[in-house]
Amino acid sequence: MDWSLILTNALTAMVGLDTVIFALAAIGLNVHFGYTGLLNFGQAAFLAVAGYGLAISVAEFELPTLVGVAVGLLGAVVLALLLGAPTLRLRADYLAIVTIAAAEIVRLLFRSVSLSEYTGGSDGLGRFAEGFYSINPLGPGEYGLGPLEFDERQTWVLSVGWTLIGLSCLLVFLLMRSPWGRVLKAIREDEDAVRSLGKNVFSYKLQSLVLGGVLGCLAGFMTAWGRAVVQPDNFSTDTTFYAYTIVILGGAARVFGPVVGAAIFWALLSLTDNILTQAKSAGYISDSILTTFQIGQVRIMLVGLGLMALMIFRPQGLFGDRRELALDAR
Amino acid sequence: MRHAVRAVIGGLLAALCVLLLPGAAVAAGETVQGRLQNAGEALEGVTITVATVDGQSVGEAVTDAEGAFVIPVPEAGDYVVTLDEETLPERVAIREGRSASITLPVAVDQQRSVLFPLGEGTRNVQSDLDRLPQLAVEGLNFGLIIALAAVGLSLIYGTTGLVNFAHGELITLGALLAYLFNVTMGIQLVPAALLAVVASALLGGVQDRVLWRPLRKKGTGLIAMLVVTIGLALFLRGLFLYQFGGSTAPYDDYQGQTGYDLGPVTIAPKDLISMGICIVMLLAVAYALLRTRIGKATRAVSDNPALAASSGIDVERVISTVWVAGAGLAGLAGILLALAQQVSFQLGFQILLLVFAGVTLGGLGTAFGALVGSLVVGIFTQVSTIFVPTELKNAGALAILILILLVRPQGILGRAERVG
């Protein structure tokens, strides 16, 4: 077994595209769930709307990339308002069900044959990312960071991605130590109390939904550019579930929690994938136990088990403060 | 902490039990697959061929009774999938201006789905209104199956407050266990199904005992538990996929039945029997809730657990019973669903949202609400195919859920919450 390759791959995964996408999605979700206590299970829909908004504008209507980005952002805001207006008055558990349903509607629409003229149906859309790569200031070649190596396209995507992560974290940091953030956290604790103190709870929840949705929409852009194609099944409910795992792993309501969570999450998955793959090719694991094809399934199982174990044994995340969580009355 | 450890170990043991079941032939490697349907109706006997982009044929299949086909391909790469239009039924055709050949990339280990743009054929004479009775009956059948699963979900929510996102996996488990008994072990489907329902029910009880009860004792919050159910759902779905593979497979019995013609409606005998079973089971649940001691206790606990406990009701026993019954009903729903469609590792996951829609429509936690809501969802899903493309029928049902909650935030039969 080539341990240095396994470790290099894990390190690459820590800063790689999946980490970038899921860190951004989770930063948004952290605003919803971690700070405001909104059980939004439709985060994938924000990614989808942004990704498709960008792809359709550029690929189908031949608009410039920047216009595509604007369309994606607008799409996320509109989705947040559409989703929030009817649902934010609902109880938390109803909200969870309605948001997951809404996200599934969005995915089914993008997938449908009837709209495939614009969306490409289940195959999705390509040929929209060149505008993004054409403004890459880096020349062709390999760019390295310690043992990690990326070509100029990857380096460009990752640089943009990590810049967005940095800016998002800064924004969340500033907001959450302001009186505005204090109202969100109070709503998480008990919204009736906040109402009784004269705050318009509905409006704040909607603002939170829009903010988290817009942050999640950045993840949608990174998905689109990084993969150079958008497909409806990139935005399934499992995407949202992974993002939840990441938020909880890093510690809910912590500014850098989602980033740390995403890096650890993808590094762990890369580790298990690589170790299993290598153990298989070295012949340590027989086909009757695990075929190469099944490695991906072991990974889903691990995510599931990990999420359960975290929630049961360390609900405050890897770095959170248990005492604080013990105060949680819910 | 010790309880939690026990919970996790127990969960693992339960998982292991399932792991040891011999699975179906595991589909390894890349496939191209799909399901041909038009207006909710499966298209059987249609020939599909797959070739490489340079025209070399790699496989051919004929769709089964469910309209499904699976064609293995040798490796990842681009393939051309072609539907033989000659073999389509008369009133169905590839839509105007669309091609019967689709070129698509297949990734490593991917089970690539293909969707052909089917539509009404030119010689189609059946009008929308003529399809209504048929669709309504199919919807009723589907709604009854959803109701079976929904009642359990609703009772569990009502008594414990748990929103169980792993309920879909209870549905799948029933179908898989029946497959194990029926196909792998060769038992006739009826006794196999009985065995599977009993096993599902027992595993439901075990799940509550080793996982949820310790968490309740620990005072774990409801939202934390909700997240745990998501982890459990992911884990079980991965396990089912690992064990059963990604393909779909039918039971050995009652395949390809010819339907009875009942006036405007054609219905297969197995669907009639399935509806009968659902109705009997639902009536039994209703009777139990209204007339038996444990049923009344269940309703009392749903109403106000603290009050029920202080008036001498053994709340934990009620919850155990509800888990056993709920899991058994979900398992039965899975078997009936797999009989109508086919067994697959995500059978339950795929209808979970519709089950939730049924439960929520009726009002979370009210068992009778779940029943009404599920029938609405089932019938609406099928009948809506008159107006919306079949592939969007689920989206339509979910949209209705959102719309109804707009008007009645507590669901059709739900109660408003108290403040202060």
Add this chain to the structure above:
Amino acid sequence: MPAEPAVPTASLTPRKDAALRAFAGVEAVPGSSKPDPILVADGVTRRFGGLTAVDVGHVEIQRGSITALIGPNGAGKSTFFNLLTGFDTPDDGTWTFNGQSLAGVPSHKVARRGMVRTFQLTKALSRLTVMQNMLLGATGQRGENFWRAILPMTWRKQEQENTARAEELLARFKLDKKRDDFAGTMSGGQRKLLEMARALMVGPEMVMLDEPMAGVNPALTQSLLGHVKALREDGMTVLFVEHDMDMVRDISDWVLVMAQGRVIAEGPPDAIMADEAVIDAYLGGHHDAPLDEAQEQEQLAAAEAELREQEGDR
């Protein structure tokens, strides 16, 4: 920082005196009119299925007074509070605050108009510190706007002013040592105090307290009583729900009695204590409206936890 306001003793304070004089000419019958009502409710009804939880004909609350709302459990007191403050919607009825109608006004706007309530089951914001709880109460905060929130210089000064005001209030409620503790770590009684102090941060004209003394350790009730009296001395109107007759007699200027959703009697405390109808309502109430178990359990648990904490301190 002002010295602690003198906690009024049995002797008459000017405000108490004024309140008593205002009530002097008021008839002790349900629905009687007051010289200067701040709150007037008419025909407010609320039904839950077949049960009529609230059915109040006509009620006026005198400005600057402490009015007690008593009645057996399940009489509809909390529901009445919910209706008046916009937390629930009545089937019928109108009510005005300072002459302006409040029907259909959402709860947060009711609070902004100067009528602030607390809850029977305390709603401390557990994972916020005591100071953050307090600051949340301040109104008109510039930093609560999304865009200005990003720029601390736009709100920092106001935040400092609010903090100073919060510190004064905390000192007055003897919670200043807990300033940076999470509210969730405090005892039940301290949470009640915090909830009251937080309500005062809104700067209300009228405070509505739902069972402020419930579940509070007896040692703390005296100081809580003092605080309620102090509210009147600061010019506020107080409407509060309480069970303990002795306490009601001690601090209230006027008493409203509710039973089965209706106001069945009102008058000065002493007269009410002697009223046959009231005594019947209480005794009858206990027979056919058993205590709400969940609430009772909660109160018991809170009281016990507090006792334990007191013992732990020693």
